Amino acid sequence: MEWLSEGMPGQGEGRLAATEGGAAEAGFRAGAALAALNPISRAEHPLGGLWRQRLALGNAAVLARQAGRTEDEAALRDAWYLRRDGADPGPAGRLLKAWRRLGAPDAMQADDWTPRLSVLLELRRDDALEEVVAVAASLAKGQGSAVTAAAEIAAVSLRVRPDSETLALWLADAVLAHRLNWPAPVPLLAGQVLAGQLRRGDFLRATQRHGDGDPVWLAACSLAYARAAAVAADLYAELARRACRLLAAAPKLRGKDADEMLAILMTEDAQPAAGGKAASDRSGRRLFERLVSLGAVRELTGRPTFRLYGL
Numbered sequence: 001m002e003w004l005s006e007g008m009p010g011q012g013e014g015r016l017a018a019t020e021g022g023a024a025e026a027g028f029r030a031g032a033a034l035a036a037l038n039p040i041s042r043a044e045h046p047l048g049g050l051w052r053q054r055l056a057l058g059n060a061a062v063l064a065r066q067a068g069r070t071e072d073e074a075a076l077r078d079a080w081y082l083r084r085d086g087a088d089p090g091p092a093g094r095l096l097k098a099w100r101r102l103g104a105p106d107a108m109q110a111d112d113w114t115p116r117l118s119v120l121l122e123l124r125r126d127d128a129l130e131e132v133v134a135v136a137a138s139l140a141k142g143q144g145s146a147v148t149a150a151a152e153i154a155a156v157s158l159r160v161r162p163d164s165e166t167l168a169l170w171l172a173d174a175v176l177a178h179r180l181n182w183p184a185p186v187p188l189l190a191g192q193v194l195a196g197q198l199r200r201g202d203f204l205r206a207t208q209r210h211g212d213g214d215p216v217w218l219a220a221c222s223l224a225y226a227r228a229a230a231v232a233a234d235l236y237a238e239l240a241r242r243a244c245r246l247l248a249a250a251p252k253l254r255g256k257d258a259d260e261m262l263a264i265l266m267t268e269d270a271q272p273a274a275g276g277k278a279a280s281d282r283s284g285r286r287l288f289e290r291l292v293s294l295g296a297v298r299e300l301t302g303r304p305t306f307r308l309y310g311l
Contacts, residue, residue, distance in 0.1 A: 023215040026222035030147045033229035034180065040236050041182045046266045047243055050311065051236050052103030052186060053269040058231075059190040060096040063166060067095075074301065081270050081308055094122070095166070102170055105184040108177065110137040121166050129167075132157045136171045139179075146179035150189070151221035169193065172221070188228035189221070242297075242311040249296035253287065261287060270300055270308040 040048070061073045071079070071092040079093035080100075089097065098120040101107055107116075113133045118125040135156050139149045150172040157168035169190040177185035243266060250262055261284070264271050273288040288309045291297040300308045 023219040023222065026219040026226070027145065027147060029226040030222040030229070031145075033226040033233075034146070037186075037229040037233050038180060038182075040233065041177075041180065041186050044183050046263075047236075047239055048184075049103075049267050050269060051232075051239055052184065053100055054235055054239070055187040055191070055232055056099035056103050057096065057269060059187040060092070060099045062191050063095055063099075063169075064092045077270055077300065077308060078306075081272060082306060094120075098166065098170065099187050099190070102173060102185050103187050107174055107185050108183070110140055110174075110178070113137065113171070113174070117167060117170065121164060121170065123161070123164055123167060128160050132160050132167065132171070136175055140175050141178070144179075146176045147222050147225055148218060149179050150176040150225070151218045154189070154221065155217055166190075176225075186232060188232060189224055191231070192224040192228040193220070239311055245294075246291070246296040246311065249291060249294040252294065253290065257284070258287060265291075265297060265309070265311060268310070270310040273307055273309060 040051075057073050057076060060076055061071070064071045064076065069092050076092055076096045079089045080096055083089050083093070088094070101116070101120055106112070110133075113136065114125065114130060117123060117133070118129065123129055132153075136153045139153050142149060153175045154168040154172040157171055158165070161167055172189050173185045173187060176188070246262060246265060250258070253262075261271065273285045288297065288299075288307075291309070292299055297309045297311060300310050
């Protein structure tokens, strides 16, 4: 179980208050927070995918709320996991899909960003989108501050394609991951950029050309990344504790699909209590009830039916 604690920050590490200050102070805070998060983000272990999915869920819920939708994390999770195979999860569910894909390793493929984002974010594929993606790909390969690069592509995107705030946020996290040499992006910025910031004129004027950054926007992005990194580190620590409890409970399980279900729970945000390859639905429900009684998993819905379980 060494991979569960490898690189995990100790109590208080990465927890930097997002107080007001200039761009330099904000940049220092973001750098310190991301440095604490870096060992987790760069490690390739089973829990990393689940961690990114949970962050994607939180980010998507914030975006849905800012768009005036009513779906919270629970409703988004339902839309994703209770749909039939291949069924449309609805507008909010498609937003969640875009952020789950952001947290996947193939989101690092800059050559694929234009067609991918056109579909995921339901954007018209035009010269403006091509321009934004070209700038993002260039920034991803550059040197220097990862946060500055992320803030710059967000600002360029907002200027060139002001119809899509989600495009700016998605690309910012993707560029940040490239600069930090992470194996996959970590959904961070969308969950912490304060409501209304992206629509304010100060931020829409953040860059006049690709190389000119606005200190107001850079400070806002830096503080958002500092907050996001602290939240992400706390989430990883909690998931690691829960994963240890799940692994400790494994010898007490007798179900035919117990090993398969444990592997799913370590890598997936949620799982319905259904049967597997060798067990019935009833057996699956008993397995999850046993896991809950052992404190190894949680029931995530609070409902008597159509339940979902996860770490």
